[in-house]
Amino acid sequence: MAWNEPGKDDKNDQDPWNKNNKNNEQGPPDLDVIFKKISGFLGGLFGKKSTQGPSNNNSSSNGGKVVAIAILVIIALVWFASGWYTIKESDRGVVLRLGAYHSQVEPGLHWNPKFVDEIIPVNVEAFRTLPTSGFMLTEDENIVQVSMEIQYRIVSPEKYLFSVTDADNSLLQALDSSLRFIIGHSTMNDALTTGREVVRQETWEMLNKIIASYGLGVQILDVNLQQTRPPEQVKDAFDDAIAAQEDEERFVREAEAYEREKEPIARGQVKRIEQQARSYEEGMILKAQGDVAQFNQLLPEYQAHPEVTRQRLYLEAMEKVLSTSSKVLIDNEAGGNLTFLPLDKLMSNTSTSSTNTVVETEIETRSRADEQAGLDERAASSQRVLNSSRSTGRD
Known part of the structure; x- marks a missing residue:
């Protein structure tokens, strides 16, 4: 008998999968039954009529609505x-x-409609770094290797996300372009030594100008020029050149320190010499004025009593000279000259300093004697003029 021919047990033979056999629990589910239940549920939900009786239709429709509402509430x-x-x-x-x-x-707790809104959190307080490096050509056609790093943070999240496709990559390209432009307008010596700070500042300014037109929504916090060095083939020569420049700067600073140390001392010495010269000038002027005043006072006395005045002046001069002299002077009236006995040379305990004092005193005595002789001559001439004037008056 074929598998589809009816047998003794029609109910069991009609189902090739033996779904109606209660003892067989491992069979597959009846798809027709499942589809019928789903169609009945949807028909009751949307008001379609079922092939069953009226009582079964009402009960299945009410139950379907309750289940649908419950599912909708759970989903909500x-x-x-x-x-x-x-x-x-x-x-x-x-x-x-x-x-x-x-x-x-x-920041805080928020609610958004799921599947309608999407939330993208963006950190706006973290400091981000972005490095760049490479070989670059300077203005004097030399090649240097430059490394630079910038620090930035996000200040406008919406611009950072949607102004450009990739804000970090755009910022990196702007940094590289700015650095190459500044290095290309600088000499190799400036880029390696004294102009490093200038390169850093100018790169910062140009980078800000570039990203302002892009609207990246970021703020540059710092630009750090990490290193600028020549190619390895000439690195030793440039190291020597840099060391020489550093020595030059050190010598210049030492010279400036020496100048700051010695200049006040020199200025003080200049002031002291100026004050001494001014004091000497004033002293000489006052001394000359005193001598003139003394001569003006002595002239009437000399004119009235020439011999007495001459003798008094001579004695005062000799008193000054002999008070510091170790010689003995003898007046030779016959010859009219003064002689002296060098007693200091006869003394064995006289030092060399005393000898020098004697010589100086002798010279001073002779000079004063000559001066006194000149005064006597002038006084005599004045007396002769006075006598001649008196005789003329008598006549």
């Missing part, structure tokens, strides 16, 4: 619960509604 609760999210203190949330930028949220 899950959807509502899944919409809560938290933004960290250091972040800002960028809200995308149906794929387009909508708003920005602050």
